[in-house]
Amino acid sequence: xxxxxxxxxxxxxxxxxxxxxxxxxxxxxxxxxxxxxxxxxxxxxxxxxxxxxxxxxxxxxxxxxxxxxxxxxxxxxxxxxxxxxxxxxxxxxxxxxxxxxxxxxxxxxxxxxxxxxxxxxxxxxxxxxxxxxx
Numbered sequence: 001x002x003x004x005x006x007x008x009x010x011x012x013x014x015x016x017x018x019x020x021x022x023x024x025x026x027x028x029x030x031x032x033x034x035x036x037x038x039x040x041x042x043x044x045x046x047x048x049x050x051x052x053x054x055x056x057x058x059x060x061x062x063x064x065x066x067x068x069x070x071x072x073x074x075x076x077x078x079x080x081x082x083x084x085x086x087x088x089x090x091x092x093x094x095x096x097x098x099x100x101x102x103x104x105x106x107x108x109x110x111x112x113x114x115x116x117x118x119x120x121x122x123x124x125x126x127x128x129x130x131x132x133x134x
Contacts, residue, residue: 030074031109033099034131047131048110054082057114057129061085065097065116076102078111086118098123105132 033055036048046055051073056064061084068082077100086093095118099111112132115123 029109031078031102031111033078033114034110034112035105035108035133038105038131039133040130044131051078051080061091062087065095068097076100084116084118094119099131 034047054066065082070080098115101112
């Protein structure tokens with residue numbers, strides 16, 4: 001019996017080591033909303049993150065989308081809903097945001113464009129911003 005264990009143990013150790021050094025599959029990186037500081041949007045804030053709850057594309061209230069809830073993320077386009085200001089008298093305008101043009105920028109997986117769609121508008125008719133480089 002002892003001989004049999006002496007023959008089996010090295011095989012088990014060898015098999016365990018081989019499993020331990022086998023390559024591990026890497027998951028695709030989760031895309032971010034643009035990059036942190038695109039040259040086309042020098043005052044932007046909240047970009048370069050995954051599913052941001054708030055982001056601003058300039059230093060104005062109308063360029064800031066807050067209370068963003070994302071319906072989808074990671075596919076060819078990501079869709080969310082939030083609030084933006086339309087002047088001081090209308091601070092809570094509902095907007096739809098569609099991040100699209102999934103690709104790379106500065107070596108990271110990003111949504112390179114964003115369509116901000118106000119009430120009564122449809123995809124492609126709102127403001128479209130370049131979130132990578134100008």
